[in-house]
Amino acid sequence: MSYLIVAKNDIKLFITRAMVAVGTNASHADILADVLIAGDYRGHFSHGLNRLDLYLEDIKGKSCKADGQPIILNESAATAWVDGNNLLGPVVGKFCMELAIKKAKEAGIGWVVAKGSNHFGIAGYYSLLAMNENMIGMAFTNASPLVATTRGKEPFFGTNPLTVAAPANNGDSFVLDMATSVVALGKVELADRKDESIPDNWAIDKNGQQITDPKNLNALLPLGGPEKSSGYKGYGLAMMVELFTAILSGSAVAPNVRKWSDNHTTANLGQCFVAINPEMFAPGFTDRMSNLIDHCRNQEPVDGQPNVLVAGDPERENMRKCDEQGGIAYHINQITFANGIASQLNIEPPKVHSD
Ligand SMILES: NC(=O)c1ccc[n+]([C@@H]2O[C@H](COP(=O)([O-])OP(=O)(O)OC[C@H]3O[C@@H](n4cnc5c(N)ncnc54)[C@H](O)[C@@H]3O)[C@@H](O)[C@H]2O)c1
Numbered sequence: 001m002s003y004l005i006v007a008k009n010d011i012k013l014f015i016t017r018a019m020v021a022v023g024t025n026a027s028h029a030d031i032l033a034d035v036l037i038a039g040d041y042r043g044h045f046s047h048g049l050n051r052l053d054l055y056l057e058d059i060k061g062k063s064c065k066a067d068g069q070p071i072i073l074n075e076s077a078a079t080a081w082v083d084g085n086n087l088l089g090p091v092v093g094k095f096c097m098e099l100a101i102k103k104a105k106e107a108g109i110g111w112v113v114a115k116g117s118n119h120f121g122i123a124g125y126y127s128l129l130a131m132n133e134n135m136i137g138m139a140f141t142n143a144s145p146l147v148a149t150t151r152g153k154e155p156f157f158g159t160n161p162l163t164v165a166a167p168a169n170n171g172d173s174f175v176l177d178m179a180t181s182v183v184a185l186g187k188v189e190l191a192d193r194k195d196e197s198i199p200d201n202w203a204i205d206k207n208g209q210q211i212t213d214p215k216n217l218n219a220l221l222p223l224g225g226p227e228k229s230s231g232y233k234g235y236g237l238a239m240m241v242e243l244f245t246a247i248l249s250g251s252a253v254a255p256n257v258r259k260w261s262d263n264h265t266t267a268n269l270g271q272c273f274v275a276i277n278p279e280m281f282a283p284g285f286t287d288r289m290s291n292l293i294d295h296c297r298n299q300e301p302v303d304g305q306p307n308v309l310v311a312g313d314p315e316r317e318n319m320r321k322c323d324e325q326g327g328i329a330y331h332i333n334q335i336t337f338a339n340g341i342a343s344q345l346n347i348e349p350p351k352v353h354s355d
Contacts, residue, residue, distance in 0.1 A: 002331060002332050003329040003330065003331055003332065004329070004330055004332060004335050004352045005325055005326060005327040005328065005329050005330075005352070005353050006327050006328055006330060006335070006350050006351065006352055006353060007326060007327040007351070007353055008037055008041060008322070008327060008328060010327070010350055010351040010353070011037060011040070011049060011327075011328060011330075011350050012030075012033045012034065012037050013033075013350075014338060014342070014347075014348070014349065014350035014351075015029070015032065015033035015036055015037070015049065015052055016029045016030050016033045017345075017347045017348065018052060018056060018341055018342070018345055018347060019032055019033070019055065019056065019059065021345040021346070021347050022056055022059045022060050022066075022345065023059060023066045024059055024066045024067070024088070025066060025067040025068075028066070028067065028087065028088050028091045031088070031090045031091050031094050032055060032088050032090045032091070032121075034090070034125075035090040035093075035120070035121040035122065035125045036048045036049060036051065036052065036121060037328075038121070038122060038124075038125045038128075039051075039121055039122045039125075040328045040330075041318070041319055041322055041328060042122065042124065042315040042318055042319060043314060043315055043317075043318030043319075044122050044177075044315075045334075046184050046186040047121050047122045048121075048328075049330065049334055049337075049338060050186075050334060050337075051119070051121070052338075052341065053337075053341070054119060054261075054263075055088060055119070056341070057263040058088075058118060058119075058263055058267075059088075060263075061263040061264050063258075063263055063264055063265060063266055063267065064086055064087070064088060064118045064266075064267070065085065065086045065087050068085050068087055069085065069087075069095075070082050070083065070084050070085050070087060070091070070092050070095045070096070070114065071083040071085055072099075077103065077106065077107040078103050078104075078107040078108070078109050078110060078111060079103070079110075079111045079112065080096070080099055080100075080103070080110075080111075080112040080113075081112075081113055081114075081115075081248075081249065082095070082096055082099070082112060082113065082114040082115075082249075083114070083115060083116045084114045084115065084116040084117035084118070084269075084271070085116055086116050086117075086118070086266055086268075087117075087118070088118055089117050089118040089119045089120030089121065089141070089269065089271070090120055090121055090125070092114050092116075092117040092118070092120065092271065093114075093117070093120040093121075093125070093126050093139070093271060093273065094126070094129070096112040096113075096114050096126075096271065096273040097112070097126045097129045097130060097137070097139065097273040097275065098129070099112050099273075100112040100130065100273045100274060100275040101129065101130055101133050101135060101275045103275070104130070104135055104275035104276060104277045105133075105277065108276070108277050108280035109274070109275065109276050109277070109280075110273075110274065110275045111272075111273075111274050112272070112273045112274075113244070113245065113248045113249040113270065113271065113272045113273075114249055114251075114270065114271045114272075114273075115246075115249035115250050115251035115268060115269075115270055116251065116268055117141070117251070117267070117268075117269045117270070117271050118267050118269060119141075119143070119267065119269070120141055120269075120271060122161075122177060123139045123140070123141060123161040123162065123163040123177055124139075124163045124165065124175055124177030124315075126139035126163070126273055127139050127163040127164060127165035127175065127177070128165050128175065130165065130274075130275040130276075131165040131166065131167050131173060131175070133275070134167050134277075134278070134279075134286075135167075135275045135276055135277050135278065136164065136165070136166045136274075136275070136276040136278060137163070137164070137165045137166075137273075137274070137275055138162070138163065138164050138165075138272075138273075138274040138276075139162075139163050139271070139272065139273050139274070140160070140161070140162050140163075140241045140244045140245050140271065140272040141158075141160065141161060141241070141245055141269055141270070141271045141272075142157075142158050142160055142241060142242050142245045142246050142251070142252075142253070142254065142257060142269055142270050142271075143158025143159055143160055143161075143257065143269065144158050144257050144258060144259055144260040144262075144267075145157060145158060145254060145255045145257060145259070145260075146158060146159055146181070146185055146219065146220050146260060147159060147160075147180075147181045147219060147220045147221070147222055147238060148204060148208070148218075148219035148220070148221060148222070149222070149235050150222065150226075150227050150231050150232040150235045151208075151227065152208070152219075153204065153206065153207065153208035153218065153219065154218070154219060154255075155218070155219040155220075155255070156219075156254055156255050157180070157181075157222070157235075157238040157239070157241075157242065157254050157255075158238075158254075158257060159179040159180065159181040159184060159185070159220070160179070160180045160181075160237075160238045160241035160242065160245075161177070161178060161179045161180065161241075162176075162178065162180065162237065162240075162241055163175070163176060163177040163178070164176045165177075165312075166278075166289055167285075167286055167289065168286050168289035168290040168293050169286045169287060169289075169290040170290075172289075172290055172293060173289075173312055174289065174292075174293060174310055174311055174312055175311055175312030175315065176311040176312070177311070177312075177315075178223075178311075179223070180222060180223050180234050180237040180238040180241060181220045181221065181222055181223060181234065181238075182201060182202050182203075182220065182221050182222070182223055182224070182225055182231075182234070183202050183220065185220060185260070187202070188202060188203055188214045188217055188220070189214070191214045192214035192215060192217075196214075197212040197213060197214070198211070198212055198213075198214050199212070200212050201221060201225030201226060201229060202220065202221060202225070203217050203218075203219065203220050203221060204218055204219055204221060205217070205218050206218045210226060221234075222234030222235040222237075222238055223237060223238075242254055242270075244272040245269070245270030245271050245272050246269075246270035247270075248270070248272065249270040249271070249272075250270075251268050251269055251270030251271075252267070252268040252269065252270070253270075257269065293310050296308055296310050297309065297310060297313075326353060327353055335350070335352060338350050
């Protein structure tokens with residue numbers, strides 16, 4: 001019985017209760033809860049309930065504001081520059097993507113950048129907001145330094161995720177949502193806790209040497225790993241994210257972003273949200289998307305491998321499982337963690353339905 005099932009709405013209500021208990025505006029707490037649930041529902045457990053602690057500490061430590069509104073600093077028909085006003089990342093992200101969608105409906109494209117933001121959870125949440133309006137959605141954020149540059153030794157870039165989502169026919173879609181590092185920090189930490197070694201292309205030590213013992217971690221490697229396996233491409237993508245976010249918005253840049261788990265310094269993250277209306281281009285966009293997606297999925301897999309997937313399929317399968325089992329299956333340690341938060345904040349714990 002190491003997994004327990006909690007209905008999506010029950011975990012959402014718990015996250016909202018916890019955030020409100022530390023003083024967060026109720027509608028901001030609700031938006032954050034939506035994003036964290038989307039993380040767990042899509043199978044990215046590192047960016048769901050697991051991260052509640054980070055947001056609670058940010059609000060308690062006053063490094064992030066519990067109430068207020070993002071501010072539009074400059075605007076044109078298709079663009080906006082926003083000050084996130086140091087609010088919760090999901091509050092800033094939802095505001096910016098809704099603005100980008102509105103602009104794309106009128107001008108064909110909406111490109112919105114924000115400074116003064118905070119950790120916004122899974123990037124895919126925001127590209128999906130645009131996709132659900134039949135648009136192509138893209139989102140980017142910079143983050144606390146954890147990833148070395150190619151030939152560098154020290155953490156420099158965040159795991160700087162990027163996402164692109166595009167609608168196809170009959171509810172099908174392409175949803176790329178990825179960090180620009182080989183792996184998330186959480187995977188190295190997990191290996192450390194389990195006393196396991198890690199593949200030698202994930203991370204480096206203080207001297208820049210590739211490691212297999214997670215205890216020697218100094219920095220993660222960019223997507224692609226070391227230089228010989230094209231890690232410089234991940235390094236380039238991390239820098240591209242920095243360009244669309246921090247450089248365009250004037251937020252903190254790369255190594256100047258606050259350190260991971262520093263809850264007492266303002267993060268001042270930069271973020272970018274793009275909506276593109278395919279109707280402004282060649283007719284038949286979703287037909288061509290569906291053809292391409294089907295063509296990929298119909299490729300014959302290597303012997304012994306399951307079917308070829310397209311980006312978004314693993315998440316789709318996870319959501320299907322959640323729907324089938326009536327909620328999200330959390331490891332018992334995560335429920336213990338949530339119950340601990342509930343007793344600390346003197347609120348009702350999440351309602352566990354079954355195992
Ligand atoms: N806010 C932040 O600072 C931050 C930082 C890093 C990551 N994240 C989030 O963490 C989550 C996990 O990121 P990740 O890079 O570990 O994701 P991942 O490696 O699990 O998946 C990356 C992408 O690859 C696709 N994919 C996976 N297997 C596939 C296959 N066999 N064939 C085709 N496509 C496949 C997935 O659908 C996804 O779009 C994302 O939601 C990301 O936005 C957030």
